[in-house]
Amino acid sequence: MVGIAWYEALACTRWLTEAWRKAGLLPEGWEVRLPSEAEWEKAARGDIEIPAQPQVVSIGNIKANTRLSMKKNETSRRLYPWSNDPDPNCANYNETGIGATSAVGCFPAGASSYGCEEMAGNVWEWTRSLYGGYPYDPKDGRENLDASTDELRVVRGGSFYDSHWGVRCSARDRDYPDYRYYFVCFRVMLSPFISGLCVSEGFLSLWHEFLYRHHDRTGVFVVKSV
Numbered sequence: 001m002v003g004i005a006w007y008e009a010l011a012c013t014r015w016l017t018e019a020w021r022k023a024g025l026l027p028e029g030w031e032v033r034l035p036s037e038a039e040w041e042k043a044a045r046g047d048i049e050i051p052a053q054p055q056v057v058s059i060g061n062i063k064a065n066t067r068l069s070m071k072k073n074e075t076s077r078r079l080y081p082w083s084n085d086p087d088p089n090c091a092n093y094n095e096t097g098i099g100a101t102s103a104v105g106c107f108p109a110g111a112s113s114y115g116c117e118e119m120a121g122n123v124w125e126w127t128r129s130l131y132g133g134y135p136y137d138p139k140d141g142r143e144n145l146d147a148s149t150d151e152l153r154v155v156r157g158g159s160f161y162d163s164h165w166g167v168r169c170s171a172r173d174r175d176y177p178d179y180r181y182y183f184v185c186f187r188v189m190l191s192p193f194i195s196g197l198c199v200s201e202g203f204l205s206l207w208h209e210f211l212y213r214h215h216d217r218t219g220v221f222v223v224k225s226v
Helices: 006-022 037-045 201-214
Strands: 030-033 049-051 070-072 124-130 153-156 172-175 184-186 189-192
Touching: 006 030, 006 124, 006 184, 037 124, 037 153
Parallel strands: 124 184
Antiparallel strands: 030 189, 049 070, 124 153, 153 172
C-alpha cells in the first residue's frame, strides 16, 4: 500500500487503536500511533543497549511490562539497520535493481536490532514529527499534530529509487501532510498513552542527547525535494 497522505496515516492509527481496543488486543492505556522522528531512528539504529534477541510477537500477545535481556550495542552509530556497510541483499534500494516497491518480508537480513524489517528502502515512511533542525528538543512543538497543512512533516527510511546513501538510518526528507506519492507510506508503533505528546519526554530527552553525541560523523542528512 502506497500513496497515503500523512493525514490518512494518522487517521489509520486512530482507527486501529479503537478497533484493537474493542477487540481486547491492546494493553490497557496503550495506543497505535506514528513514530516520532527520533523514535523511528532508534528503531532503525538501536540504542547504546539493544535486545539480546529481538522479540517478535503477534498483536494479541503484547505484554505491557515485558522485560528483555539486553546487551551492549557494538555499532550504536551504525549507518544502516544491519551494519555500517550497504548491502543490496538487505534492502530494496536503487542498487538492488528491482526498480519498484517490493512485498514486506523480502529482506529479513536487513532487520534492525529490534527485529524491525525494511526500515531502509522500499518506501519512505511518515513520522509524526514536523520538519526542522535535527536532533531537536521534544518540547519545541515538533510533535504538534494540529500544525497547519503548510507545515512539512518528516519522512524517513528512503525508497527503492534512492541510492545506498539515501537509505541510511540518518537519511531524512519532508513533505506536506496532504500530499500522496507512490513511494511514501507509513509504519505504526504501539505506545502507552502519555498526555498530549503520547510519548515519554524523559525518553526523548535522553535519546536526543545520545543523537547529539553519537550521530554519523559526516553530519550530513539526505534531504530532497519531492
